[in-house]
Amino acid sequence: MVKEFIVLASILILFILSMLLHSLLFDTKGSKSAYRSIVALTHIVEPSFAPSSFEPIIRKGKKSRTNSIYPELPQINYLDFAYAQ
Amino acid sequence: MNPLFLNNQVIVYLFSEAALLALTILLFAKIVKFLWFWDFRSYSNRQLKLEKEAYLAMTIATLLFTLKSVLLIFFVHTIDKLSLIIPGAMCAAGVISANSYGMDLLFIKLTVIFTLLLFLIANSYDLQAKTYPLFRFKSWVLIIASGLIFIEFFLDISYFTHIDTSTPVSCCSALFGNLEGANPLPFGLDITKLLLLFYMLYLGTIIALTLETKTITLLTLLLFGVIAYYGVVYFFGTYIYELPTHKCPFCMLQREYYYVGYLLWGSLFFGLFFGVIWVIMSQVGYNITKAKWASMLLLTLFVALCSLYVAIYYSKNGVLL
Amino acid sequence: MLNNSFFYFFTLSLFKNRKRYFAIVTISTLVIFLLSSVLFLSDSIKYSINSQLELEPDLIVQKRLGGRVVPLDESIVDTIAEIYGVSQVTKRVYGRYYFDKEYSALIFGVDFLDEQSSKALAKLLNREDLKRFLSSESMLVGEGVFNYFKSHFYPKAYNFLTPSGKIKSVKILKVLDRRSNLFSNNLIILPQELAKEILGLKSNEISDIALNVPNPDEAANIQRKLEGLFLNAFISGKREMQKEYENLFNYKGGLFLALYLIVVMTLSLILYQRYSLANSLEKREVAILRSLGWSIKDLLGLKALENIMLVLFSFTLGLFLGYLYVFILKAPLLSELFLGKNLQTQIEFLPHIDYLSLATIFILYATTFLSAVLIPVWRVATTEPKEALS
Numbered sequence: 136m137v138k139e140f141i142v143l144a145s146i147l148i149l150f151i152l153s154m155l156l157h158s159l160l161f162d163t164k165g166s167k168s169a170y171r172s173i174v175a176l177t178h179i180v181e182p183s184f185a186p187s188s189f190e191p192i193i194r195k196g197k198k199s200r201t202n203s204i205y206p207e208l209p210q211i212n213y214l215d216f217a218y219a220q
Numbered sequence: 221m222n223p224l225f226l227n228n229q230v231i232v233y234l235f236s237e238a239a240l241l242a243l244t245i246l247l248f249a250k251i252v253k254f255l256w257f258w259d260f261r262s263y264s265n266r267q268l269k270l271e272k273e274a275y276l277a278m279t280i281a282t283l284l285f286t287l288k289s290v291l292l293i294f295f296v297h298t299i300d301k302l303s304l305i306i307p308g309a310m311c312a313a314g315v316i317s318a319n320s321y322g323m324d325l326l327f328i329k330l331t332v333i334f335t336l337l338l339f340l341i342a343n344s345y346d347l348q349a350k351t352y353p354l355f356r357f358k359s360w361v362l363i364i365a366s367g368l369i370f371i372e373f374f375l376d377i378s379y380f381t382h383i384d385t386s387t388p389v390s391c392c393s394a395l396f397g398n399l400e401g402a403n404p405l406p407f408g409l410d411i412t413k414l415l416l417l418f419y420m421l422y423l424g425t426i427i428a429l430t431l432e433t434k435t436i437t438l439l440t441l442l443l444f445g446v447i448a449y450y451g452v453v454y455f456f457g458t459y460i461y462e463l464p465t466h467k468c469p470f471c472m473l474q475r476e477y478y479y480v481g482y483l484l485w486g487s488l489f490f491g492l493f494f495g496v497i498w499v500i501m502s503q504v505g506y507n508i509t510k511a512k513w514a515s516m517l518l519l520t521l522f523v524a525l526c527s528l529y530v531a532i533y534y535s536k537n538g539v540l541l
Numbered sequence: 542m543l544n545n546s547f548f549y550f551f552t553l554s555l556f557k558n559r560k561r562y563f564a565i566v567t568i569s570t571l572v573i574f575l576l577s578s579v580l581f582l583s584d585s586i587k588y589s590i591n592s593q594l595e596l597e598p599d600l601i602v603q604k605r606l607g608g609r610v611v612p613l614d615e616s617i618v619d620t621i622a623e624i625y626g627v628s629q630v631t632k633r634v635y636g637r638y639y640f641d642k643e644y645s646a647l648i649f650g651v652d653f654l655d656e657q658s659s660k661a662l663a664k665l666l667n668r669e670d671l672k673r674f675l676s677s678e679s680m681l682v683g684e685g686v687f688n689y690f691k692s693h694f695y696p697k698a699y700n701f702l703t704p705s706g707k708i709k710s711v712k713i714l715k716v717l718d719r720r721s722n723l724f725s726n727n728l729i730i731l732p733q734e735l736a737k738e739i740l741g742l743k744s745n746e747i748s749d750i751a752l753n754v755p756n757p758d759e760a761a762n763i764q765r766k767l768e769g770l771f772l773n774a775f776i777s778g779k780r781e782m783q784k785e786y787e788n789l790f791n792y793k794g795g796l797f798l799a800l801y802l803i804v805v806m807t808l809s810l811i812l813y814q815r816y817s818l819a820n821s822l823e824k825r826e827v828a829i830l831r832s833l834g835w836s837i838k839d840l841l842g843l844k845a846l847e848n849i850m851l852v853l854f855s856f857t858l859g860l861f862l863g864y865l866y867v868f869i870l871k872a873p874l875l876s877e878l879f880l881g882k883n884l885q886t887q888i889e890f891l892p893h894i895d896y897l898s899l900a901t902i903f904i905l906y907a908t909t910f911l912s913a914v915l916i917p918v919w920r921v922a923t924t925e926p927k928e929a930l931s
Contacts, residue, residue, distance in 0.1 A: 136555070139552070147854065154861060169720040170593050173725045174597075178598050179724075180593045180782075181590075182586070182590075183647045229897065240912070246916075275922070279845075279915060287907070294900055297897055
């Protein structure tokens with residue numbers, strides 16, 4: 136059973152090595168300079184996703200998804216065509 | 221609530237310490253029972269049960285030693301990270317002196333590790349002997365160790381609850397640096413005398429260990445510990461940082477200095493521990509040459525490492541700081 | 542060491558008893574996976590933000606009424622620029638444009654007259670694009686915004702509805718580099734005049750002012766001066782913002798961890814129970830070994846090694862799965878917890894492994910696991926051979 140044990144251990148070491156390798160080979164510099172080019176322009180160091188602390192927040196409502204005066208065009212769903220036929 | 225308690229490392233640290241405290245309480249209860257009822261010559265049921273429980277105590281102590289050592293490193297690393305949150309702190313030195321509990325806590329942590337190490341060594345000789353000749357001795361060591369762990373836990377809680385994240389603390393150069401002409405060294409020493417004493421005491425320790433004179437060994441070891449601490453902070457440290465004004469025992473634990481602090485302080489403390497353990501064990505009748513050699517080797521490594529930094533700096537720049 | 546009979550026996554018992562360990566390893570791996578993916582993600586975002594913090598302005602001047610940020614008058618900029626020790630005063634115009642009640646984008650207006658902004662813009666665009674950006678009403682959009690436009694049939698230009706009720710058609714000039722999605726996914730970059738129109742600012746109004754103070758010793762003094770400039774001035778410093786980020790992520794990770802501790806405690810209870818129910822087979826095994834001359838110490842060593850192996854195995858496996866989930870699969874679901882759900886696309890998280898985080902997970906897990914199994918393991922190892930075999 137020693138052989139199996141060594142195989143198992145080497146698989147685990149392989150896991151660790153592959154993690155290390157991935158993190159080392161990842162183009163961190165490229166991503167950072169991409170961030171940099173954006174942040175240098177906006178001076179806002181905060182992920183652009185949700186409204187954040189310094190912005191007034193509009194509460195989210197699920198029900199009426201579009202502005203009724205100025206409605207958004209509906210999103211395309213290819214299955215609609217299939218059902219239509 | 222103190223925002224420190226939402227820091228991942230602090231939560232995990234306190235949780236682990238609490239888990240270990242639970243084990244220590246169990247250990248303490250068992251040891252008290254041992255000291256009360258232990259009678260090796262008896263064949264009673266209780267004695268047989270106690271002998272089994274002695275293995276439990278041993279296992280707990282081994283686990284405690286391993287995890288406490290890991291947690292010490294983790295603790296130092298954590299407070300190093302906390303210096304980002306606490307205003308004014310640049311490294312662990314500022315955070316640890318944010319209140320008066322910090323330094324005591326570090327000292328207690330080292331003594332806990334020392335007593336547990338002493339127990340493990342005594343225990344391994346005790347088990348070889350088959351008649352448990354050291355049983356009372358090692359039980360008392362464990363009693364002391366668990367008492368220290370109780371104090372340590374109390375200090376842990378007091379330390380983290382008393383850190384104020386709004387008032388600024390001092391950074392290491394304010395704590396250890398030039399105190400406006402006042403001499404920070406003990407016994408009115410200056411740097412030359414300190415270095416002289418450092419190497420003399422090192423030689424003295426080695427000679428005392430080789431000649432196996434207990435009292436002198438203990439004395440030189442303790443003195444060497446104190447002088448080595450000051451030596452590293454006020455002289456050798458400046459060569460590690462390559463900056464004459466940078467005097468700090470903690471910054472060398474950081475990445476910029478290749479974590480050399482762990483090796484440096486580790487070799488010093490374990491060298492001292494093994495030396496003292498050799499003294500104590502020979503007092504109870506066991507001359508452990510291994511501990512003696514380990515002590516000499518580690519202390520030599522420590523002194524060599526310190527001197528090497530100075531030598532390398534001198535060979536690179538041709539001047540001393 | 543590999544020919545050691547102790548080691549041989551250890552591997553033998555590990556593989557022969559694999560069914561016994563299967564459930565334990567599965568649960569532990571899951572628990573490690575959960576924690577490691579959360580910590581990986583929060584560390585990665587923190588790292589990305591920290592890498593850009595130096596670009597953050599030292600001070601931000603805002604006007605707040607009743608806690609809300611309201612537009613500032615442009616003329617104040619000249620007064621600020623005259624203060625000694627202040628440099629790089631930038632007028633910023635930004636705000637959210639809500640496509641509907643759920644999805645929004647961050648609109649940012651570039652001031653072409655500002656030297657720094659035009660430099661930064663020149664880096665982002667090549668010459669031709671820059672010319673077109675300057676001459677026509679066009680915008681640069683992040684990938685998430687672009688996908689939204691495309692799915693709503695605006696592949697070339699989008700019609701913004703301004704607060705005054707007019708419809709403003711703006712061409713899409715370029716989609717921003719997808720590698721910068723963390724900062725640019727929901728971003729729309731426009732010329733400042735156009736941004737003001739869409740956000741409903743008057744032509745002399747701006748959102749806030751960012752400025753730098755090269756000498757940190759002067760920061761407190763300058764902050765006091767700025768506060769005296771006009772009523773309702775709200776000045777936030779870099780240090781405060783940084784602490785806010787730190788607390789924000791600690792809070793999210795830490796709250797999770799606090800809940801997670803309960804999971805870990807449950808796990809330790811399960812482990813305790815599982816190990817306490819040592820079946821007769823296991824006891825018999827121990828009894829045979831002891832009658833063959835193994836000491837209790839050897840048995841404890843064997844059991845300890847077995848459990849350490851289990852800890853290491855499940856830890857590595859859980860960690861690996863967490864890594865795959867966050868950095869290869871890009872953390873679906875979990876990233877919404879940290880970044881909010883809004884025009885999600887795939888974000889590449891920088892695979893930054895914080896060794897302190899790994900140590901945190903390992904210490905938490907190893908302490909609980911080993912403490913929980915210690916007593917049951919001891920009980921099995923000290924079984925009397927006579928008891929078990931009879």
